Amino acid sequence: MTAGPPVLSVDDLRVTYPGPPELRALDGVSLQVSAGECLAVLGESGSGKSTLARVLLGVAADARVEGTVRLGESDLQGLNEKGWRAVRWRRIALAPQSTASLNPVLRVGLQLAEPQQVHLGRSRSDSDARSVEALGQVGLGDWAVDRYPSQLSGGQKRQVLLALALVCDPDVIVLDEPTSGLDPVVRNQVIATLSQLVRTDGRALVLLGHDVEAMAALADRVAVLYRGWVAETGPATRVLRQPRAPFTWALLNARPTLASLKELRGIRDGLASPDAAQLAAGCPFVDRCTQAVDACSTERPGLAAPEGEDGQRLVACLRGGLVTILRARDLHKSYRVGRHRSDAAVDGVSLAVRHGEVVGVVGATGAGKSTLAALLVGLLPPDQGTVCLDGQDLAAIGPADLRRARRRIQLLFQDPFEALSPRLTIGDAVREPLDVQKDGDPHWREERVRIEFSAVRLPTDASFLARRSHELSGGQLQRVALARALVLDPQLLVADEPFSMLDPSEQANLLQLLKRLQVERGMAMVLVSHDLAVVMRTADRILVLDRGRVVEEGTGTELLISPQHPVTRSLLAAAGRDRVFAGFTAPESPER
Numbered sequence: 001m002t003a004g005p006p007v008l009s010v011d012d013l014r015v016t017y018p019g020p021p022e023l024r025a026l027d028g029v030s031l032q033v034s035a036g037e038c039l040a041v042l043g044e045s046g047s048g049k050s051t052l053a054r055v056l057l058g059v060a061a062d063a064r065v066e067g068t069v070r071l072g073e074s075d076l077q078g079l080n081e082k083g084w085r086a087v088r089w090r091r092i093a094l095a096p097q098s099t100a101s102l103n104p105v106l107r108v109g110l111q112l113a114e115p116q117q118v119h120l121g122r123s124r125s126d127s128d129a130r131s132v133e134a135l136g137q138v139g140l141g142d143w144a145v146d147r148y149p150s151q152l153s154g155g156q157k158r159q160v161l162l163a164l165a166l167v168c169d170p171d172v173i174v175l176d177e178p179t180s181g182l183d184p185v186v187r188n189q190v191i192a193t194l195s196q197l198v199r200t201d202g203r204a205l206v207l208l209g210h211d212v213e214a215m216a217a218l219a220d221r222v223a224v225l226y227r228g229w230v231a232e233t234g235p236a237t238r239v240l241r242q243p244r245a246p247f248t249w250a251l252l253n254a255r256p257t258l259a260s261l262k263e264l265r266g267i268r269d270g271l272a273s274p275d276a277a278q279l280a281a282g283c284p285f286v287d288r289c290t291q292a293v294d295a296c297s298t299e300r301p302g303l304a305a306p307e308g309e310d311g312q313r314l315v316a317c318l319r320g321g322l323v324t325i326l327r328a329r330d331l332h333k334s335y336r337v338g339r340h341r342s343d344a345a346v347d348g349v350s351l352a353v354r355h356g357e358v359v360g361v362v363g364a365t366g367a368g369k370s371t372l373a374a375l376l377v378g379l380l381p382p383d384q385g386t387v388c389l390d391g392q393d394l395a396a397i398g399p400a401d402l403r404r405a406r407r408r409i410q411l412l413f414q415d416p417f418e419a420l421s422p423r424l425t426i427g428d429a430v431r432e433p434l435d436v437q438k439d440g441d442p443h444w445r446e447e448r449v450r451i452e453f454s455a456v457r458l459p460t461d462a463s464f465l466a467r468r469s470h471e472l473s474g475g476q477l478q479r480v481a482l483a484r485a486l487v488l489d490p491q492l493l494v495a496d497e498p499f500s501m502l503d504p505s506e507q508a509n510l511l512q513l514l515k516r517l518q519v520e521r522g523m524a525m526v527l528v529s530h531d532l533a534v535v536m537r538t539a540d541r542i543l544v545l546d547r548g549r550v551v552e553e554g555t556g557t558e559l560l561i562s563p564q565h566p567v568t569r570s571l572l573a574a575a576g577r578d579r580v581f582a583g584f585t586a587p588e589s590p591e592r
Helices: 049-056 081-085 108-120 124-137 142-146 154-166 184-199 212-218 236-241 246-253 369-376 399-408 426-437 442-455 474-486 504-521 532-536 556-561 566-574 577-582
Strands: 006-017 023-034 038-043 064-071 092-095 172-176 204-209 221-226 229-235 314-316 324-337 341-354 358-362 384-389 409-412 492-496 524-529 541-546 549-554
Touching: 006 049, 006 204, 023 038, 023 049, 023 204, 023 221, 023 229, 038 049, 038 212, 038 246, 049 064, 049 092, 049 172, 049 204, 092 154, 108 124, 108 142, 108 154, 124 142, 124 154, 154 172, 154 184, 184 204, 184 212, 204 212, 212 236, 221 236, 221 246, 229 236, 229 246, 324 369, 324 524, 341 358, 341 369, 341 384, 341 524, 341 549, 358 369, 358 532, 369 409, 369 492, 369 524, 399 409, 399 426, 409 474, 426 442, 426 474, 442 474, 474 504, 524 532, 532 541, 532 556, 532 566, 541 556, 541 566, 549 556, 549 566, 556 566
Parallel strands: 038 204, 038 221, 092 172, 172 204, 358 524, 358 541, 409 492, 492 524
Antiparallel strands: 006 023, 006 064, 221 229, 229 314, 324 341, 324 384, 541 549
């Protein structure tokens, strides 16, 4: 649809709560919404959504509000309380997040009738009729009119708040978490009601919350808030399906859905907890971002269109949005067999890995997975094709640059017995990369080794560090190999069958450890395995490899529900997909 002139517009809105210390809740927010349009504002708790709702209704208490808020031609910032009373309910109404805003000593019917009588001059009988109608719109019957709030469930009270926002038929309705606490049936009914208000009645909706599915059903455009700052804005289908801002991508990947196979993964904590009272000098997301560079700490990014898009979507990121850390193009690698024949282990493989992303590579034994892993980290030269790390071709750079690049990409080998030298103590094996890179002094390196042993949940005492590889179990040794891969704090880890030699219990423990470290450190990861079940629980995207070629690509859910290639179906069958799906077969009708 083509939006008309904005009925509500916000320009450079800054809201500061008095201290000490002062708290900047909104920092330069600019938004607008037209009649017959729904604008969704998505963000974490504490992002400033409820503050925005209060400012739009002129109930921001003692906060200092700067910037412009316009309702049609009216400048709301210039209104006194008398002017606000002429605007609230009649032209703009709010359904707040907290049900504590309902008066506990008044029946629901009286609370719904009061704003109609005060602002619209309706009679009590007309008000009561409209109240019953509004309650029906949100899924409650006329029985609710005579109830006190204490006689309603939490979800029913939220429905009453929504009815309150509707009763005066305002031009703009601001909804703060409108679907929170509702059961799925009522939630869908509320979404249908809101959709009708926009599509049929031409109202403008501002939907504040974190219910992505509701936003996908209702919103025309989405703005994403982080610590009071707009990280991304644009058409809802683009922002919610293909986010470009690092925060948006991380937030959407953290949410549970019924169709998700991948286990939940939150956004990593900052290197230091962000001080809500301190205004960020650079990007507010910098301490949690997986692709931040030094400039991100000092330069505040403005909203700009990502490269290659038409300008409808804007992203606030100095790096232009999500960045691909590793890109492999048309990789080929063959091994000579005899004098006249060679076998292609990798045959035209291309893949891309974004910062913080987990990409799975699955295939049967001999599919080319380990060769591909070695090509990605530069241990093998490709016969053809390129591997670029942050845009740098690993095959085209000199030894010094290659050494620096290898700090950022590490390989976790399949067999820790082969990966670790039996002549070194395990402490020396983990310290060796630091020695090669000449990091710090000897005391600093020893302390760094202990930190990594602690991170992988191994003892850090001198006697344990003095052991050699043959004195450890397979599970312990794989943790040592992981510590060695992580000691340089890489941005990308290529894990080649890291669980194949472990028993199920140790496999589960190491998988959980690896996922936790990946999130905490903000690493990207390529997880290579023949175990499709493990990869589906971990990866954001999966590539299926067969005879050196990528034969299928998709999310775990897409591959499980609708596998397209025979190899994928074979791997799923081996993992027990058919047995699982057989459990959902409808039983035959009993004989009569």
